[in-house]
Amino acid sequence: MVSASNHDDSDDGDGPITVLTFDLEAERYCVRAAAVASVLGVADEQSIGSATDPWNAGTVTLAGERVRVIDLPRAFTAVSRTTARIADPKLLVFTATDADDAHYGWLVDDVDATRTVRQDRLEPTRTSTRLAHVKGRLEIDGDDVIWLDERTIHD
Template identity: 80%
Template sequence: MGSATQSDQTDDPVTVLTFDLEGERYCVRADAVASVLGVADDRSIASADDPWNAGSVSVAGERVRVIDLPRAFTASSQTMTRIDDPKLLVFTATDADDAYYGWLVDDVDATQTVHLDRLEPTQTNTTLTHVKGRLELDGDDVIWLDEQTIHG
């Protein structure tokens, strides 16, 4: 397979899945997400010591390691309001123990097709390696997260 040029990469459309987290909109590549599930009881996840490894759940006989994104992305000094019906994004990637990765998020929106040339650098003072950049979708700023970096 030959290498693509920069213009080839930015002209190719990519489908992203948008979701909400603490009043902000985010997205990830849709092909990286295997499923979206409702979470009936997130108390054990919410009380885990480490939001980046907030326990695991079993889905269809498979283990899913949960990252509690609302807590992971909120400064420990801030008070966070939990929503009543969070969602779990289950990714196609697995960790070294063959557990799937799952992100707890507030709400999941629809998929949208975007062109990578619309991706802009984030407007932040710190370099966040898990952020690919930002897009404008439907008049809203959307932060594109790099799931591979978050999964380590």
């Protein structure tokens, strides 16, 4: 597994923090880089992509470790819409594990790079309902980026 971050950034303050940016369809997102253990290519996502529950899309084994997969493109899409699959999805594998010691993994469309951002620049989202798993939004390199809280998604 390729490590995305080796240091432990805390998101409890207003100081700088390193985030990992990624894409889901036309939207750009980020998550704390310190929470991500590795980023992997997915050779065969067909069984994951056809799971009935995108929040529990199955389990894969990587380097002897079990990873419980959340299919984010499908989980974040309205039930009435069909999500178009890209040819080479990525799997973000998190350091956190569930009660069965399986790591959490998010299936995403593409992963960009880590960026250091200032937490005091985090703004509320522009929606009428506040989603618990959304910390807010930032502008990174001219793009509007939604910051996801992996801890609430994993709970």
